[in-house]
Amino acid sequence: MFSIKRENGEKIICLFGKKIFRFGRYSNSAIFRELNSVSSMLYANLAASTLPSAVGFLRDIQLAGLKILKEIDLVCKENNLTYWIDFGTLLGAIRHKGFIPWDDDIDICMPRDDYKKFIKSFNQSCHDNNLEAVLSSHKSGKYNLIKVVHKDIPSISVDVFPVDFCYQEMNDAQKLEFSKKIKSLTLKQAKKMKKFSSTAEFHDSFRKLSLELFETDEGPKETKSPTVFYGVEFHHQTHLYNAFDYGTIFPLKQIVFEGAEFPCVAKPDLYLTYIFGDYLKLPKKIHAHIDLSSISLDEMLKIKKYIGD
Numbered sequence: 001m002f003s004i005k006r007e008n009g010e011k012i013i014c015l016f017g018k019k020i021f022r023f024g025r026y027s028n029s030a031i032f033r034e035l036n037s038v039s040s041m042l043y044a045n046l047a048a049s050t051l052p053s054a055v056g057f058l059r060d061i062q063l064a065g066l067k068i069l070k071e072i073d074l075v076c077k078e079n080n081l082t083y084w085i086d087f088g089t090l091l092g093a094i095r096h097k098g099f100i101p102w103d104d105d106i107d108i109c110m111p112r113d114d115y116k117k118f119i120k121s122f123n124q125s126c127h128d129n130n131l132e133a134v135l136s137s138h139k140s141g142k143y144n145l146i147k148v149v150h151k152d153i154p155s156i157s158v159d160v161f162p163v164d165f166c167y168q169e170m171n172d173a174q175k176l177e178f179s180k181k182i183k184s185l186t187l188k189q190a191k192k193m194k195k196f197s198s199t200a201e202f203h204d205s206f207r208k209l210s211l212e213l214f215e216t217d218e219g220p221k222e223t224k225s226p227t228v229f230y231g232v233e234f235h236h237q238t239h240l241y242n243a244f245d246y247g248t249i250f251p252l253k254q255i256v257f258e259g260a261e262f263p264c265v266a267k268p269d270l271y272l273t274y275i276f277g278d279y280l281k282l283p284k285k286i287h288a289h290i291d292l293s294s295i296s297l298d299e300m301l302k303i304k305k306y307i308g309d
Contacts, residue, residue, distance in 0.1 A: 051096075051282075052101060053098070053099070053101055054099060054101050054102065054103075057292055057300055060300065060304055060307060061104050061303060062104065063307045064150070064303050066106070066258050067307060068106070068128075068156065068157070068158045069085075069108070069262070070260065071128050071131060072108065072148060072158060075125045075126055075127075079117070079125060081110065081114040081117065082114050082252070082263075083108045083109065083110045083114065083263060084109055084263040084265060085108055085257060085262050086109040086161065086264075086265070087107040087161075087275070088100055088105075088107060089103075089107045089257065090107075090265070090268060091276065092257065093255045093256065093262075093268075094268055094269070094279075097256055097257070097258075098259070099258065102286050102287075102288055103288070104288050104289050105289050106158045107158075108158060108161070109161045109163050109230075110162060111162075112164050112207075115162040115231075118133060118146060119146060130151055130153075130306065131148055131151070132151060133149075133160070134146070135203055136199075137193070137199050141189070141191065141192070141193030142186060142187065142235040143234055144202065144206065144234055145161055145162075145233065145234050146159075146160040147160065152302060153302050155295055155299060155303065156303060156306075161230060162230075162233070163228055163229065163230055163231060164210060164214070164228075164229055164231055164232075165226040165227070165229075166178075166214045166229055166243070167226045168226075170243065175227065175241055175244070178229065178242070178243045179240075179242035179243050182230065182232050182242050182243070183236070183237060185209060185210075185232050186206070186233065186234070189206055189209055189232070192205070206232050206233035225245065225246040225247065226246050227244065228246055228248075228249045229242055229243040230242045230243075239275045240274060240275060240276070240277060241275060244274060248267050248270055248274070249265045249271070252265065253265075253266060
């Protein structure tokens with residue numbers, strides 16, 4: 001697949017016989033052009049679904065997250081709470097039947113009324129004493145959500161996001177404008193973080209803001225089809241749309257993720273296209289949440305023990 005040739009005093013790396021990179025008498029700008037050429041070729045010709053699964057420590061982190069997700073699934077069933085896998089986790093289920101190869105966390109969503117009950121329900125009903133559900137806020141104020149965390153292993157968790165219901169039917173242009181408005185509101189409110197005395201109070205301020213500005217309710221009614229949108233407390237800046245037709249999300253169905261079945265949205269192909277665009281392509285930027293080099297050997301051993309128990 002790869003080969004190295006010498007030509008006019010330069011070393012040339014070839015991929016499938018195509019010259020992709022040169023070393024030797026070569027300017028920085030030329031090297032930059034070559035790298036861009038390689039990147040464009042890989043992006044255009046490699047399907048993300050063909051990439052191999054994660055191995056080593058990253059795979060251990062993924063399996064630990066999967067164990068937490070299974071506990072969440074059990075608790076939600078026991079307490080009649082609605083949730084579904086979402087974002088990169090749903091994308092992984094569709095494209096890879098499991099984790100995106102470089103992903104290191106799990107995302108789920110819940111309707112607001114279930115989200116409000118979740119921390120108490122999970123912490124009372126959880127069968128794994130290592131786990132707890134907590135409110136979390138990033139220091140920037142832009143990322144506020146519930147996390148299910150391992151009490152002794154900071155690197156593993158599951159993110160829980162709320163969704164709200166706005167009783168206005170919108171076309172795509174209106175949903176896009178609504179999404180932009182949500183993102184703007186999140187950023188403005190985030191700047192007020194220091195004014196609040198507790199994480200819970202800060203989280204609640206976003207919900208109050210949403211109730212003031214939108215015709216919202218805690219859950220779907222049968223009067224007319226609502227628009228479903230992400231809670232304003234989390235800044236989903238990379239998503240194209242943050243608002244969706246009710247029928248895109250509900251009724252939930254089941255999907256296979258890492259060999260087990262979990263709830264997912266009604267129309268995952270349409271939903272993922274709204275969020276990511278052409279989600280089957282290899283992304284131009286690969287983003288991981290955890291810096292593996294920062295995780296100590298002691299923590300890695302704890303993760304291995306946790307997934308082995």
